[in-house]
Amino acid sequence: MMPTMENKPLYIPENKRLKGLVTYCYYCKTNVYDICKKTGKSLKQCPNGDKHVFKKYVHVPGTSNQRKTKVFETRDINEAIKQAIEFEQEVKGNPKQGIEIKVKKQDVKRGNQNEVNPTLIIHAMARYISWLHNEGVPAHRIRERSNEHISDVERAFKSFVECLNDCKYQMETLTIDDINDKMVGQVFSYLEKKSFANRTFNKYIGYYTTFLKGYSEEFNYPIRNWFERINRKKLNPKPKAITRKEYEALLNQIKPEKGFKEYEWEARIRNVYRTWLKDGIRLGLETGRRREELINLKWNNIEESEGIEVIKVEDYKVNHIQNRTNDERKFIFIPITDSLRQLLIELGYEKYVNTDNYILAPEVKISRTQVMSDILSRGFSHYYNQLNTGRKLTFKSLRKAYITNLEIFMGNGNTKAITGHSDNQVIERNYIDKKEIAKAMRGFNVFSKESERTDELKGIRNETIENQQLKNREV
Secondary structure (H helix, E strand, C coil), rough: CCCCCCCCCCCCCCCCCCCCCCECCCCCCEEEECEEECCCEEEECCCHHHHEEEEEEEEEECCCEEEEEEEEECHHHHHHHHHHHHHHHHHCCCHHHHHHHHHHHHHHCECCCCCCCCCCCHHHHHCCCCCCCCCCCCCCHHHCCCCCHHHHHHHHHHHHHHHHHCCCCCCCCCCCCCCCCHHHHHHHHHHHHCCCCCCHHHHHHHHHHHHHHHHHHHCCCCCCCHHHHHCCCCCCCCCCCCCCHHHHHHHHHHHHHHCCEEEECCCCEEECCCCHHHHHHHHHHCCCHHHHHHCCCCCHHEEEEEEEEEEEEEEEHHHHHHCCHHHHHHEEEECCHHHHHHHHHHHCHHHCCCCCCCCECCCCCCHHHHHHHHHHHHHHHHHHCCCCCCCCCCHHHHHHHHHHHHHHHHHHCCCCCCCCCHHHHHHHHCCHHHHHHHHHHHCCCCHHHHHHHHHHHHHHHHHHHHHHHHHHHHH
16 A cells, blocks of 8 residues: 555655754654654654654743744645744744745755754764664665674663753753763763773763764764763773683583573573583683684684694674775684694584584574574673672683683784784783783792703803804914
8 A cells, every 4th residue: 555645654854854843753752763663664664654743843042941842734844844944933033034044944055965953862873873783874884883882882872861861951852062061071970970890981982972973974064072072091901811610610500400590670580501502611712712703603614724723713803893894804713722623523523524504503593693692691601600709700701711821822922813913912901811820930930940051051052152263263
């Protein structure tokens, strides 16, 4: 059935957006923008178009937050814009209506995207999230971002909106241009009270800064980026690698009957146990790779070079950040150690090698990446907490253990050749457990017998060379 004028969704194109003019949905009882809040799809596909109306908000001059609104009967966007301008002139009492209309028409032509006056903050944030999902993004500007990253940005935006609501701002009328130093100070204080870790605090401020910068650049709309003035907090990472004792105890703890966890905010109990959870943790320790990379490892990723087998692993993090695709993708080559080989044999090496099957849990088909990544994280934390070690470790502690012990073995800054890091300082700061390094030095003696013998041999060698040089001169 073709949509009629009466039931067609009221969508305001970008080149016709006017400050304060919105689409209001009586079904959702809220303003709607690009995305239908019921279906999560484009507003143009909203099944409740007959419940849409054009609505105009106008700030009353001389007041702080007072406003007037008007709903228009017309379903024609051009007529709605005309009536909206007339309504604004009526509220503001401007006698020079013809001049004001001319100015408004000029405002419609902002930059390359014909962006109109600033949109509401909540709408701008919704558009930004859609942009992260590559909705409506030209092919040459598409970037692949992980669901985890986008969810992180959404959480940051949620905190931002919660803060403004607590401070009694009217989110229904608050626009991008309303952001100022006072508001940023309130957001700063709100995040401080949340007692976020320094890294999380910096990430949130970074998301807000990038959001305003992106809005300004995307729509050629000049706006001051107040968040750039916030000093980032100093980071003092203290990497914690899982010890052998903890690791072995953790594997023994992973049993079906111990996998039930109660979440207070969900009022339900989840079972985090999976038959492949223990194998995932073992694979994490033996390769030192991230969850997303482990989940997507396949048997045909195993390659042989000069008689030595390695696993070719895509570096998803770098490829996401640098937007590397196809032949530009970066790969890491993990050496197959004796212990890793034993694990691969247990997982079916002889049967599946060179096939396109997944190494870890090939039976998981639906939503593989999201579901498995979440289970690996939740499962590790759940079972590790049952050990009551007094430490708080995450799945990443497996990677830190791998890199720490690799550094002990390789030394001389050679670790990055295996891990794929471009900077030794990143490894030193974020992955090396200093306590484990100290443990590895037990038995070390500055003046050991071996070093004394080395110095003695070096002296003899130098003396021999000097004597030979003297004989040569005499000849």
